[in-house]
Amino acid sequence: MSTEKDLRPFPNGGEWIGVDLDSTLAHYDGWVSVTHIGEPIPLMLERVKRWLRDGKQVAIVTARVSNPKRRGETLPAIQAWCLEHVGEVLPVTHAKDYDMIELWDDRAVQVIPNTGKRADGAEE
Numbered sequence: 001m002s003t004e005k006d007l008r009p010f011p012n013g014g015e016w017i018g019v020d021l022d023s024t025l026a027h028y029d030g031w032v033s034v035t036h037i038g039e040p041i042p043l044m045l046e047r048v049k050r051w052l053r054d055g056k057q058v059a060i061v062t063a064r065v066s067n068p069k070r071r072g073e074t075l076p077a078i079q080a081w082c083l084e085h086v087g088e089v090l091p092v093t094h095a096k097d098y099d100m101i102e103l104w105d106d107r108a109v110q111v112i113p114n115t116g117k118r119a120d121g122a123e124e
Helices: 042-053 068-085
Strands: 016-020 057-061 100-104
Parallel strands (some): 016 057, 016 100
């Protein structure tokens, strides 16, 4: 993970894809503990592995590392989970930057640029 001075997951730049952890990449049924991470969600896991094989930069974007007091406990658990299931340790952040080209997240609502309108056409 990058330092507090530089929260970018890829400090040297380049486009990257952000993937949320809980309920997007890993199964989540509610809070258990700082270090508990659910089983991988197969469709999303295979997508991430394909992106990596294709040479794309992928990072975990999760609020789990937003609290500096818990980061020392949480980050190693996420890194170990990535190594076990993805096959490599991915960068982990809680921040996006201008190089992030996509964010895969169960809570995000896409809007049409410069309009404020939902991209899925649903009403609020």
